[in-house]
Amino acid sequence: MSASPQSVSVTLDTPEGFHELPLHLPPDVLDVALWELAEEIWPGGTEFQRETTAVVYSDLTAALTADDVLHASVAFYETEDGAASTAHLLVRAEAVDPEAPEIVAASFQEALSFDEHRSVSQVDLPCGPAVLSLHATETDGEAILPALEFAHLELYVPSPVQGWLVVLALTTPCFADLPRYTGMLRQIGESLVVRPAEQADDLPGTPAAGDVRAVFG
Numbered sequence: 001m002s003a004s005p006q007s008v009s010v011t012l013d014t015p016e017g018f019h020e021l022p023l024h025l026p027p028d029v030l031d032v033a034l035w036e037l038a039e040e041i042w043p044g045g046t047e048f049q050r051e052t053t054a055v056v057y058s059d060l061t062a063a064l065t066a067d068d069v070l071h072a073s074v075a076f077y078e079t080e081d082g083a084a085s086t087a088h089l090l091v092r093a094e095a096v097d098p099e100a101p102e103i104v105a106a107s108f109q110e111a112l113s114f115d116e117h118r119s120v121s122q123v124d125l126p127c128g129p130a131v132l133s134l135h136a137t138e139t140d141g142e143a144i145l146p147a148l149e150f151a152h153l154e155l156y157v158p159s160p161v162q163g164w165l166v167v168l169a170l171t172t173p174c175f176a177d178l179p180r181y182t183g184m185l186r187q188i189g190e191s192l193v194v195r196p197a198e199q200a201d202d203l204p205g206t207p208a209a210g211d212v213r214a215v216f217g
Helices: 027-041 047-066 101-113 175-191 197-202
Strands: 008-011 018-020 071-078 084-095 119-125 128-138 149-158 164-172 193-196
Touching (some): 008 164, 018 027, 027 047, 047 071, 071 175, 084 175, 101 119, 101 128, 101 149, 128 175, 149 175, 164 175, 193 197
Antiparallel strands (some): 008 193, 018 071, 071 084, 084 164, 119 128, 128 149, 149 164
16 A cells, blocks of 8 residues: 655555555545455455445544544454454554654653553564554443453554654454464564655565564563
């Protein structure tokens, strides 16, 4: 995918099993793209399942586009025991002080480390230093809905375009699959390329992902 909010453009590759939401598309082609997404998610499903999925993701796509999200995708897998495993990925660009990438990474690693409920580690990607973070949250339960726990994996990547930080955030309720999703997030980070927006049309193919290393677990 390629998208250019303000002054940065990012490209990345997601593993098989991830389905990209069609952000930043003109309205005249959005409906077709949403239906194609629903067919990808439900290749053997019913018409009702595909129609419902297209409607749900239409609202979500509009909200994420308005929120300047660069990339959004949802992952669906089947575990060895036949259960469903899912996660979603959001990619954003956030403005930061225009320092060298090494300084930005060290600053974020230090700041995130103050949270005693968060695991933090610095990693090296082809595009430069990054910080990998893991923490969990729990939603409040209601009368008919139980509380839900989510694991949040975040990769903070200082952009070579000074003044920008790219954040890859993967969220899943499937704690047993954390090593798998951590490796996938690292793989996605290995493929990340960040350029000034005016150079978006000149981007080469993304580099092949290196060895995937699970930092947590």
